[in-house]
Amino acid sequence: MNRSTEIATATVRQTSRFDQEEEAGEHAEQTPLQTVTPVGTLISKVPPSLCLPPKPQYHISTTFHTELLLNDEKPDIVLISSDNVLFCVHKFFLRSASSNAFNGLLGVDATGAGTGTTAGSNWVAVPASSILFNVVLHAIYKVSCKWFDPPLEILLQAVGTLKTYGISIDEVVKYNTPLYDHIVAKTPEDPVEVFLVAAENNLDALAVTTSAHLHSLLLPQITDEMAKRMGPRYLKRLLKLHADRLNYLKQLLLDAPKPHARTLECKPADQRVLAQAWALAISNLACQVRPDMPASALQSAFGSLEELLHCDACKMALNVRVRQLILDWSMNAKSTISATSDDLEIVLPFSYLLSSNTLG
Numbered sequence: 001m002n003r004s005t006e007i008a009t010a011t012v013r014q015t016s017r018f019d020q021e022e023e024a025g026e027h028a029e030q031t032p033l034q035t036v037t038p039v040g041t042l043i044s045k046v047p048p049s050l051c052l053p054p055k056p057q058y059h060i061s062t063t064f065h066t067e068l069l070l071n072d073e074k075p076d077i078v079l080i081s082s083d084n085v086l087f088c089v090h091k092f093f094l095r096s097a098s099s100n101a102f103n104g105l106l107g108v109d110a111t112g113a114g115t116g117t118t119a120g121s122n123w124v125a126v127p128a129s130s131i132l133f134n135v136v137l138h139a140i141y142k143v144s145c146k147w148f149d150p151p152l153e154i155l156l157q158a159v160g161t162l163k164t165y166g167i168s169i170d171e172v173v174k175y176n177t178p179l180y181d182h183i184v185a186k187t188p189e190d191p192v193e194v195f196l197v198a199a200e201n202n203l204d205a206l207a208v209t210t211s212a213h214l215h216s217l218l219l220p221q222i223t224d225e226m227a228k229r230m231g232p233r234y235l236k237r238l239l240k241l242h243a244d245r246l247n248y249l250k251q252l253l254l255d256a257p258k259p260h261a262r263t264l265e266c267k268p269a270d271q272r273v274l275a276q277a278w279a280l281a282i283s284n285l286a287c288q289v290r291p292d293m294p295a296s297a298l299q300s301a302f303g304s305l306e307e308l309l310h311c312d313a314c315k316m317a318l319n320v321r322v323r324q325l326i327l328d329w330s331m332n333a334k335s336t337i338s339a340t341s342d343d344l345e346i347v348l349p350f351s352y353l354l355s356s357n358t359l360g
Helices: 005-036 091-097 130-141 152-164 178-189 191-200 204-213 224-254 274-284 297-308 310-330 351-352
Strands: 078-079 085-089 120-124
Touching: 005 152, 085 091, 085 130, 091 130, 130 152, 130 178, 152 178, 178 191, 178 204, 191 204, 191 224, 204 224, 224 274, 224 310, 274 297, 274 310, 297 310
Parallel strands: 078 120
Antiparallel strands: 078 085
């Protein structure tokens, strides 16, 4: 190899080394920009996959706010529901209404100082949703929450929650209180559940009122669980209500139309047609009679007898008796359980106990 060739080869090697170093330098400058997030990067510049969860948003109750006055006193504690709604309330009032310091939440050492909506107030978390806790506080303060329109399920759940917080439900769910009235207004949506809650919590006034909606709840439909929740006292009173209604209806049906004065066209022997037709109608109804017997069924069963009669006086006697029957059954039949339990014997027709017709 001559000298000129050696110089050319060295030049190529040097150029190649410089090119490699330049490429390595460019690669080293690009790598940090592509893969490294420097310490102290602004949250807004962090890759989306690493963004921190947002801070919870708080809302304040429209009723239990910072300016709510009780005996000219503003709230001194904030209770926070599980879904971050703030309820500003009066600690002394809640403690005085509770037998267990609000299930320990308002004990002497239970509250911790925090930054509240009012200076110096304490914040305490409560394990209840805002819709449930709103009903609970309205009941304790004895104000209506109807305009929030909570569902019946929440109203009934509030009864148990009030007991958990040491509140006497005999005071806040008694007759004519806001929560009592609210439950009664929604009772037709699920009267069985309302009666069960009333019975298992010994809310007698609520149980009596609700029983007016249970004429169709027959014995075969009462499960073991339902009977357990009612307890013997309320189960017996409900069955007695059904027995009283059935016995009263039986008395009404056995009272046949009165015979009219003898006429040339209709002698006493002729009037037996009406008596026999009435007895036949009763026998046809025997397996259908139930505590919630609709007046329309009675009207249909006995009103149709007029087609069998030819005497106008007999027709009039029939119509008078049917009208009185419907009126007595609609207005005078016992509609609710007794206000107190008793030891009277309950006599229920065999058809009521076993007939599948009662389940219709």
